[in-house]
Amino acid sequence: MVTVTIHVNGESRTASVAPETTLLRLLRENFNLTGAKLGCDVGDCGACTVIVDGKLVNSCLMLAGQVDGRDVLTIEGLATMSRLHPIQKAFEDKGSLQCGFCGPGVIMATKALLDQNPDPTVHEIRDALAGNLCRCTGYTKMIEAIQTIARADAGSRQATAKSA
């Protein structure tokens, strides 16, 4: 057994698990954070995507022992008690998700993208989402939603700059 402590969504959680346990199963089975999904288990579909120490990763490709002591952000950590994260809001407004299974992974990938690049081109958006497969939507409304956030961001940054 390995004992693993992760700082997930701002909270410290510890579990004692079999060494071959992946971060994905640790999140889903030990911490009841079922937002990250098992779609393929080999890092092809992106349904398991989370953010570890600020980096977007496939949680099915990390062993629990490798994540010990690290920061993990999952879909459950984006919204607050009273407010949706802007990405979640934009996806809702644009109707970007259908069956929703790829949703948590895509939203995390979007967060990682916008954290690095607040004003991505369509090409950059596609590149950022290349590791997240969606079989329902064709991605178009996800891209629209992301562009909406980028534009809104730019607008409010301008407003802040003006008032500064």
Add this chain to the structure above:
Amino acid sequence: MRAFEFVAARDSQHAVALLAQHAPSVRVIAGGTDLLADLKFSSHVPGVVVDISRADDLRTLAITDDGLSIGTLVTHTEIMRSPIIREMFPALVDAAHTIGAVQTRNLGTLGGNLVTAVPSMDSGPTLVALDARVTVAGPAGRRQMPLAEFFVGPRKTILKPDELLVDIIIPKENLGKPTHFLKFGLRKGQALALVNVAASFWVDWDKNTFVAPRVALGAVAPKVIHALEAEKYLEGRAITPEAMAEAGRIAVGDVKPINDFRASADYRRNLVAVLTRRALEGAYALAKAKREN
């Protein structure tokens, strides 16, 4: 996945000790993007998996007296973002960018890509074209060899179970050598290369000839290879579009592509000719652009 033990190495020395302790039923995990995919389908897993992801001395990236040293743990994302590599070897950036997707590039390491040694690996051709050497550490100490000799065949390198790839060195004389990498896959992302190629050469600006030309090809032989006949043809020859096209045709003779469900051998041969020419053109364009600055 079947059960195995997990131990974490503090640094490269500790890693070597752990490998020696647990060999032969031991595997190394760095980014895990190949290893875990492999183990999940396997009914035989190693007794122990040694995690080297925290061995920070394997993560260096710096110019040394030997040349550019890239630690085995440097990820594909880190390669894409490294100012040194972006400046000196945009081909390495291009190659890294063709690997998988953001998630796999954040986890996947250069060393891991080389050690897994699939013939269609994307990091191999550029490094082979640049005459890269690798350092291997084992119980008897460290040794170096050309990367081209590190690979033995599909999914096989010279590494023994108790050995570790430490770093990859692009020799001093090749720093800044104009190089271009191209990959042809059936998709733009998360695709295996049907053919990939790296072309590298210096230019003798007085005579406008190829100097030390290298063409390395992937996915068309059991391992990454030099297109030796094409290289011989180019050495000292005048740089013209015709010469580049001819080199592409000659390179076809250097390869043994397979027929599989992705493409026929004929199609791959066609790709080799075209992509070799384009890679040479790309390297030349880079050489000219550098000269102007």
Add this chain to the structure above:
Amino acid sequence: MDTKAVVAEKTAALLDTEELLRAPSMAPLTNFPLDVLVPEADRQTPAVGQRATRPDARLHGLGQTKYIDDFYLPGMLFAKIKRAGIGSAKIISIDTSEAEAMPGVVAVITGRDVPVNSFGPSLKDQPVLADTRVFHAGDGVAAVAAVTEQIAAEALDKIKVEYEELTPVLDPLESLKLETPGIHAPSANIYGHKVIKKGDVEKGFAESYRIFEGSFRTQMVEHVPLEPHASVATWDANGRVTIYSTLGRITLGRADVARTLGIPMSKIRIVATIVGGNFGGKNEITTEPVVALLSKKTGRPVKCTFTRSEEFISSTTRHPLIMDYKTGVTKEGRILARQIRLVLDGGAYCSWSETTLGKACILSAGPYIIDNLYAEAFVVYTNKTMTGAMRGFGAPQVCFAYESHMDDIAKALNIDPLEIRLLNALREGSLSPTGQALHSVAVRESLLQAAERFGWNNGNGKGHGAGA
């Protein structure tokens, strides 16, 4: 690089503009009632054209939607199914003793344990678990319930199956031949046949300026829903089973579970929740009877999820089609007669092949006025993955054929591909291949609108198209 500092800096930047705050790892309370846009219900307004928010969007975005695999019941066991791995064989014996003796394994079942080991939407040729014969590599031959998924998977290796391997039939055209040994039936592998006859094709061909022939093939396609098939079964003290499942057609599923388990439908409750993609692949039962039987045997809830491999080899796929077209036209390109032969690769079991056969046959003529038509379609068994329902049910395959064929004809006659279609397109009142008078026909209008959008007449027609 100090990752923590960079992350903190970026978070702080976001805080200014987006007021992002970290949340605790407990699931956040969702604001109920949801603030969603709903078209006005108490007024006589048309819903079409109004904005509305998907009711499930909120939970999807929060990652709070519970799919079947997110579901855990106390004491739940995990089931895995052993796959044959060979295309065609007789099962001589199955020895599960070593698996049953494994610590952590609670029960093992085989086809023998299934009260009625056959089901299917039309032909009941599919077993829950293969009993005496294996018809494709993805056939299940045994199932294990264990305390962890890992133990269940390892137990599969301990199950020893003795096979007498037979030669698989893989080519549908081979299957079509009467001499090929029957896969299911003792002779002939053709399990569906349909003929559509309209007018007199021979007369039409005789009057044609030119006759064109073309042969087209499409490949097997897998739905690849992001969510693998999954189900959980649990029994109550009154002998009623509840199955939570990714199944789409739950009424049909209930009938199939009733049949295979030999219990009345009134004792079966199937609960389907939000599914992570179906596209036709989750139209029939897969693991449901297995988990129900294992749950009954163990007295505990049992969950079974497909691996991604099983999605490819053990769930239904889209029928590959071999389509032979013969079309007689006038000099202007008007179709006088068309003769079609379709061969559907019907995989190892019938599944939804009869529906697919019917649709493919009726639609194979294309949206064109054809007075003389003969379309004959066969569906045959092969020892390959089951072919079943997938959006389109045969329509996409024949569309590829008749549109490619039309392009070939246009090119040969040097007629604009758009013009030849406008010439032949169905109109208001045209008769379908089966003699139905069609109304609200918009083929010409659609083509013309599309052509305008693509800029067809500005020279965007030559070469490659764009999608819209």
